[in-house]
Amino acid sequence: MITNPTGRLTQGQFSFLPDLTDEQISAQIKWALAHDWAVSIEYTDDPHPRNTYWEMFGLPMFDLKDPAAILMEINEARKTFPNYYIRVMAFNSTRGVESPAMSFIVNRPANEPGLGLSRQEGQGREIRYGFHAYATDKPEGERY
């Protein structure tokens, strides 16, 4: 792809960097825990940028003190969904904020076909543009 030479999905933090090592993931989670953010793990097989709400893996993890616990859960998620996108989110529950503070991908499918540009001709000579993830041609669960 011309716009994204690595052919990788770029969403959330660090997505233009090489994959984070477990150590680096731990360090990021440590940062989140130090701010009292609730960390959770989500997965999906639909890489469309407007696919905002991914499935949650397990429960949101409140009251944890150490990144090792979350890394354990990440590895569990990787084992269950080796060929899915998995991301780690940190939720800031401060009143008035109540939104995700961090979000980064920790697992990707081995092969990412990427997104295609689709055009739709509308009334007159109007053209509507859209993204289409090649992977979503197949039904859910068989995409990667």
Next chain:
Amino acid sequence: MSDTENKPSELNEIDIDAIYRESEIQDVLDRLDAELIGLVPVKTRIREIAALLLIDKLRRQLDLTAGNPSMHMSFTGNPGTGKTTVAMRMADILHRLGYVRQGHLVAVTRDDLVGQYIGHTAPKTREVLKKAMGGVLFIDEAYYLYKPENERDYGAESIEILLQVMENQRDDLVVILAGYKDRMDKFFESNPGMSSRIAHHIDFPNYNPTELVQIAKLMLAESNYRMSDEAEDVFAQYVVKRMEMPNFANARSIRNALDRARLRQANRLFNSRGRMLTKADLMTIEADDFLKSRIFSDGVDDNSEDGE
């Protein structure tokens, strides 16, 4: 310390004192000595563990292999011998020696680990384990986890997950099992895997009467009370009598006895209205406050009247 870090070799000398001071471990051990009466075997073992971890730290600095020793423990002993108190200290000690990262203690019992229906136990146990990561997981009355008379009990599932994490994530958490000696022995007999994964089996001895009196004084001092000299003599007798009673629970019984004595002291002061009280009056527990205990009159424990 900085010169040893640059070039580790056999010739290098390391300043054990510097590392010792840095870890502030002496501070914890001193507090342990001051605040915990008796318990000599326990203190000895803690000192040994502290020494081992300290030496391992030194070895690592000199690039010698320092295997990560297993620190899982089992505390056995009669009720009220200080198992929970020591577990709290243990978390602090292990944290200062850099063995656990956060140094918090998560105290749980069977209810927190074992679920009520199929598929409930594993997530519950994992949840607790996750909370304890980076610290110490203290399982009180651990023998309840395993109920041999019920084959379908979910406790076994919980034990299995525990074992797995105890083995694979030794760096991430320390598990301390606690319970009464005989029942714990039985528990370990039926779970040999558990027993072999626990490096330190520490037995908490009972306190003797002198130690119990000392403990009482310490407890009173903590809440700004003190015993008069007479009261101390009477209390020593009280302790001896109380020890012969059936449900005697070491330091816990002492705490209860003191609570009742404070009740009587308050009552006595209340009844002496009409004269001025001094600060000393409010602080002092008199012999009378102990003598009114039913242990002296009827030879029964005060607790027995309210059917406890």
